[in-house]
Amino acid sequence: MTSHAASITAYWDAAAADFDEEPDHGLLAEDVRSEWARLLRAWLPSEPADVLDAGCGTGSLSLLLAADGHRVTGVDLASRMVERARRKAESAGLGARFLVGDAMRPPTGGERFGAVLARHLLWTLPDPDAALREWTSRLLPGGLLVLVEGRWCESGQSGVPYVAGAEELPWHGGVGAERLAAAVRPLVSELRVESLSGNSVLWGRPVTDERYALIARR
Structure with missing residues (x-):
């Protein structure tokens, strides 16, 4: 899939314009935003910490974290997503840092x-x-890895098919909690999974597919 990098970038750049229209992307509704904020506080360190938001999109979760006092670095492959994140941070008066780069290998040096x-x-x-x-290698000792994942009814934005060759991706269509836990467990000292499928407020609507958070400590 590395040969499709340009297509992948173009796909997410094109999605940036209306990305925030999805309730759980833009967090425009107060109840949705408050529910994400509540869960992030439960999952992440209670004291201000340096947090990496990998694949930050338009920065909605990054800004919730920054509003709680965390020092946030968001990374996304799509420059238009990052541009929107930066504008949102500036408008909100928050100091989150947003970088264009591969979320698999965030361009943050030795941080x-x-x-x-x-x-x-x-x-x-x-x-x-x-x-x-x-x-996990980027975490400080005792640091937390928080993965919000699931298996989707569709892979794409607003029903638009993903890039050609996407079916070759190892976890195309999402990854179940059992499979992800098996992959993460050798890398961490402790791990738990919380189901999110039944939390309709979180998604702005009821969902029927598998959605969960995996929280692990290095």
Whole structure:
């Protein structure tokens, strides 16, 4: 899939314009935004920490974290997503940092983080196991890996098919909690999974597919 990098970037750049229209992307509704904020507080360190948001999109989760005092670095392959994230941060008066780059190998040099967050990203990656190893290597001792994942009824944005060759991706269509836990467990000291399928407020609507959060500590 590495040969499709340009197509993948173009796909997400094109999605940036209306990405926030999805309730759980833009977090425009107060109840949806509040529910994400509540869960992030439960999952992430209570004290301000350096947090890497891998595949940050338009930065909605990054900004919730920044509003809680975390020092956030968001990374996304799509420059238009990053542009929107930066504008949102500036408008909100928040100091989150957003970088254009490959979320599998975030361009943050030797920086280490108290937490790494990734939401709905693993299904897009050509080597998700390598990404998991990379992200855990970026954690400080005792740092948290937070993955919001699931298996989707559709793979794409608003029903638009993903790039040609996407069916070759290892976790195309998402990854179940059992499979992801098996991949993460050798990399961490502790791990838990929380189901999110029944939380209709979180998604702005009822969902019938598998959705969950995996929270692990290095």
